[in-house]
Structure formats: C-alpha cells, structure tokens
Amino acid sequence: MRRLILLRHAKSDRPAGVRDLERPLNKRGKRAAPVVGERIAAEGLRPDLALVSPAQRTRETWAAVKGALGDPREETVPEIYEAAAEDVLAAIRAAPDEAGTLIVVGHNPGLGDLAVMLAGQGPRGLRALLASEFPTAAFAVIDFEAETWAxxxxxxxxLEHFVRPRDIDPALAG
Structure with a gap:
C-alpha cells in the first residue's frame, strides 16, 4: 500500500516587489501551518519522505509542519513549483519505493486538481468537498493499493481524509 499526503502551502503574503518564488507566509499562514502539522500527526500520519516545492511559502509551511511528524527526510523538487497535476504526479511516480508514505507540499491549482484526479474512491461527500475547494494549508490523504509509486x-x-484549517480551528478560516 502507498499513502499520499497532499499539503497545500499555508496562506502567503504578496509584498510589493517580491518575486512569486520568494513570497513568505503571512500571519494567518504562520498560525495555521503548525496547527495543521499537529493535526496530521494526531491522525497517525507519519511520512517517510517529503517532496517540497522550492517556493519560500512551501518551505516555510514544511518547516512549521515537519517537527510534529518526526522530521522525515525531505527533497526540494523544482518540478512541483506551480506545476500542473500531471507534473506533480510525475514527481510522485519517481519517488523511491522505500518511502511507503509520501507528503507533497505544493501549490494550487495543480495540487487540488491532482487530488481530485487520484481520488476515485472514498466517501462521496468528502470527495465532493475536495472537488469544490483545496484552500491554503488544507491536506488530503489518499491511499493506493500499489506496490510502487510508479x-x-x-x-x-x-480518499481517507480531507482537512481544511477551519475544520481544525474556525479562527483559521479565511
């Protein structure tokens, strides 16, 4: 079995004159990311490997989340920065098979599109919610009966879980 966790970066700021790749988290994002990490850990989800976009906002999100998850091995994957669903899937398929649980920290719309594309089974209401939105700092957990990531x-x-920050704490809604 393969377990995939798709985590969208937390809410980011848009400072004038800062390139997209260098946009940091805003105050709400800095509050939400560690709370989401604690929730992922509370669900018993412990990734073996993290694939992280090189964007500042994804790296900050991962830094705030990873401590709660046992500080798994990580790789920065430039191909998932602002990538389409198919490109993120290609990165997942190339992951080492010794990693049974993989977390991908990336961006929309590619990450949300990928979650919908992959989740053919699971609770209908949860899949409908996933199809309607994939907000910042949300995560989806999708299990596969596959021997390899390929x-x-x-x-x-x-689809086993889909959690938005406001599901954890309504003060994180936005």
Missing part, C-alpha cells in the same frame, strides 16, 4: 494512477486512490 503504480499510482488516476481514479485508483481512496
């Missing part, structure tokens, strides 16, 4: 394919996953 075997992960559209509609073959089962």
């Amino acid at each position: 075997g992960v394919a559209p509609n073959r996953g089962r």
